[in-house]
Amino acid sequence: MPMTVTPAPAHRAGLLETAAEPRGLKALPARALPDLAQEIRDFMIEKVCATGGHLGPNLGVVELTIALHRVFDSPWDRIVFDTGHQAYVHKLLTGRREGFERLRQAGGLSGYPSRTESAHDQVENSHASAALSYACGLARAHQLRGEDRRVVTVVGDGALTGGMCWEALNNTGGATEPPMVIVLNDNGRSYEPTTGAAATHLAALRGRNSTAGNLFRSLGLAYLGPVDGHDLPALEHALRSARDLDRPVVVHCLTRKGLGYVPAEEDEADCMHAIGPLETSTGKPRKPGGRSWTQAFGQEIVALGAEREDLVCLTAAMRRPAGLLAFTRAFPDRVWDVGIAEQHAVTCAAGLAAGGLHPVVAIYSTFTNRAFDQLLMDVGLHHLPVTLVLDRAGITGPDGPSHHGMWDLSTLAIVPGLRVAAPRDATRLGELLREAVDVPGPTAVRFPKATVGPDLPAVARVDSFDVLRRAPGKDVLLLAVGPLAEPCLDAARALGCHGVQATVVDPRWVAPLGEDLLAYAAEYRLTVTVEDNVATGGFGARLAHAAARAGGTHHVLPLALPERFLTHGSRRELLSTHGLDAVGITNAVLHRHTQLEASR
The missing domain is CATH 3.40.50.920 (Rossmann fold)
Incomplete structure (x- = not known):
């Protein structure tokens, strides 16, 4: 893999001007591509550090995205990203360089693929594990319509912890299915290192352990790899081979999240997965932020955990973003990261409650939509003492329509017996969280992605x-x-x-x-x-x-x-x-x- 590089002090357009559209990118000689990749990294570091956004995931897919757009003919060929926060390089190579000045700001570029921005964006996919199902449907539609169009899905190893991926793979395998290229972007992480049996199997494939078998081949899919996800000639060769197989195929690419920016590579937490505005030279925030609602919850749940041995926590691949890092350190045997599997998290919590514990499921409000059936039938129907803690409730901000938590008060209120609390300040967050875990039935506590305001005492x-x-x-x-x-x-x-x-x-x-x-x-x-x-x-x-x-x-x-x-x-x-x-x-x-x- 390439050596670590430090960012240029400011971006200077060069090859990026030529490669601003797929046609220009395809015309570049192969010898120019490493320099292009460096220009892209310099650009990403400069622009994303200025506005905030998903930096680490995009630094890891620079070569992969270049190769995709050289081998396939977007938008005729469909490239679907799962999840879309790794699509910045794709945006850059499809005519949207100028839009990065206002990335994730009102009137500027979305931080995810957006069909209103470009014909190259197939779906606004920012909830993980869904892209393979989109791709399955697209491939079948093209086959029935007699269209010679390729469907390519870029899916991370983190997304493979979600059940929808396996439902789609189960429905896709077999030589009689229409052609589909599944690019497995394996960096060993979602936010934190990927967990579970699927992650263990991928590690065996990365190590070329022949005794481990190959689950993808067992499901009827062709498999190519592992491929160095930063080796452009190897990537192009693998993708062309996959395209020519004319059947569903997995191309297993090994990438490094945050590659090319030292502060991201050295960030053990999440390789600068998502950042606010930073000083490019140091990777430090440009201005210190106030105490967030997430931090306030994190402190309260640790205090509750010390008081109640029956209190346990679950999260869906978001231990740190959901405020459970301190709880994990204090009570490592009482917290579970179930992967990107919200449905499983809620029903597993129901089982924990039935077993005599009080589970707290820390999750983003928007992702509770995925687990509504489980909340209604597995928790609500049995009136089990499960507490949902809904971060990012209400208006979330820069992440846009898929991440606003603006439906929870409507959906949760129809679950019989479920009580929902909305604290106005940090003191009330602690107060209502304590009340919630004392209720002998289902509860939820919601709060926004924001700095906690001043305490507002009652008269x-x-x-x-x-x-x-x-x-x-x-x-x-x-x-x-x-x-x-x-x-x-x-x-x-x-x-x-x-x-x-x-x-x-x-x-x-x-x-x-x-x-x-x-x-x-x-x-x-x-x-x-x-x-x-x-x-x-x-x-x-x-x-x-x-x-x-x-x-x-x-x-x-x-x-x-x-x-x-x-x-x-x-x-x-x-x-x-x-x-x-x-x-x-x-x-x-x-x-x-x-x-x-x-x-x-």
């Missing part, structure tokens, strides 16, 4: 909810979900300047709706709910439904996210765009209040 506790600001009269009630309590308090102060008095309440537990909260809201002429969840089925919609069933004259105005996929941008920008900041809340209340006054 009173009324039954199960907190009153954060009490105004005279019963004119307007603001019900704030989680961290949106802060802009609600700001809005209440602004409303006072307009002669509108608003009380602010934090429900704490947002599902199911408590009778005490419903009775309290019914005392107000206008109740406004504020949440970063879709409006349909959310907290506000359920409160409005309950109010309508109860009758009465009070009005409910739900402020929530629209029922569409939202693009990438900062959390602050997106909340403001959709009226969930102090200004938007104030304007919405004033507008409705004016309407109500006019109707008197």
